Amino acid sequence: MPPRFPLIGIAAWAALMLAACVTINIYFPAAAAEKAADRIIEEVWQIRKGEEGAQGDKPAAPN
Amino acid sequence: MKRSGFIRWALIWLVLTAADGALAQANLEINTPAIAALKASMQQRHAQLAGFYARGAVGLTRDGGIALRDASAVQLAQRQLANSLVAAENQDRAALYREIARANSHPEWENDIRATFAQRWIGNARSGWYYQNAAGAWVRK
Numbered sequence: 541m542p543p544r545f546p547l548i549g550i551a552a553w554a555a556l557m558l559a560a561c562v563t564i565n566i567y568f569p570a571a572a573a574e575k576a577a578d579r580i581i582e583e584v585w586q587i588r589k590g591e592e593g594a595q596g597d598k599p600a601a602p603n
Numbered sequence: 604m605k606r607s608g609f610i611r612w613a614l615i616w617l618v619l620t621a622a623d624g625a626l627a628q629a630n631l632e633i634n635t636p637a638i639a640a641l642k643a644s645m646q647q648r649h650a651q652l653a654g655f656y657a658r659g660a661v662g663l664t665r666d667g668g669i670a671l672r673d674a675s676a677v678q679l680a681q682r683q684l685a686n687s688l689v690a691a692e693n694q695d696r697a698a699l700y701r702e703i704a705r706a707n708s709h710p711e712w713e714n715d716i717r718a719t720f721a722q723r724w725i726g727n728a729r730s731g732w733y734y735q736n737a738a739g740a741w742v743r744k
Contacts, residue, residue: 572629573719577724584646
């Protein structure tokens, strides 16, 4: 009897996971899209990754 | 004994499967030949457009494109060039949004992708460049 219970639980969980994967995919993945957009924009505009903090062409350091 | 061993393996397998599913969601497919070609074309054009952005002649629109916002900032001789650069860039950008949506098997995401890019172009823009705010007014970054 005891081993049966977890098996049913696992099966239910697996079904839930599968359903979740399918469900998530229907909605627009906004965070993933932002990451993809940034990667493309960095390439098109030739923005160097390390430059990001110093970006904005600050004329000089505060005196 | 054997049964609990099986359950343990089943659990490990499930966790790995779930992690794999989560990873697949974490990235959009952007490595296709069509997208690479569009990126290259836009990157090349950017060398010519950068000056127009810096002078405020061309700005980033709220719908993920660009527009000639101040023709007076462009010398008469260069106006034709500016106009054709803007038109070509908008064509490439539209194609890029469409291709990303298609590469991810969700053509209906095109407008969401366009909206995401609209924000990120502006977010990544250099200070001094112009962009359109939500109301459509030009703002200097």
